[in-house]
Amino acid sequence: MTILLVTGLSACASHEIRPMTPQPTGAYQLRQTAGGVEIAVDPMTTKAKAEAAFTIDLTEQGYAPILLVMENRSSDNVLVLKDAIELVDSRGNLRRPVTAEVMVEKFEHNKIAYALLGFGIFSYMSAEEANKKMRADWSSKELPAEKALLPNRKLHGVVYFDLGPGLFTFPNSTLTIPLQNLKSGEKFPVSFRIP
Secondary structure, eight states, X not given: OHHHHHHHHHHXXXXXXXXXXXXXXXXXXXXXXXXXXXXXXXXXXXXXXXXXXXXXXXXXXXXEEEEEEEEEOSXXXXXXXXXXXXXXXXXXXXXXXXXXXXXXXXXXXXXXXXXXXXXXXXXXXXXXXXXXXXXXXHHHHBOOSEEEEOTTOEEEEEEEEEOOTTOOOOTTEEEEXXXXXXXXXXXXXXXXXXX
């Protein structure tokens, strides 16, 4: 019994980094063009999609990762601000993005428990290493906080939303991504209805 417990803990105290290679914007069902920028949105809200990208199912704790893929086809620089992105659910509740760091704190492996149940320092180190890998992986996939998207360039990244455990309802939500042309100062929000 003890061997099975230790084996189970060792298997859990790992994090497999899975590459995220976005498709061209035209390959996504949810896409539109505004101000010369083509934007595609891919909600990763099923268990299979979340596990394929992040190793574990983020949705089980109420997190909604959404992949954004953008291509600037205009002749001007366009500003993208992650913290200005909004998700409004069908009841009118407004959500702003959370950082990968917030999610890691929720999902990280308890190092002390692994040390006590897994017979010492090796289990502690295994859990600590898994947490570091998880933090680095999820942070590397996150949309930058602020990015000037240059002409003829692409940008992709995940925006994470905390909908709360047991409140994972996505249908009829609206995702709004505000963009700004840095030359003219014109702002143009792009909204998507999440089916």
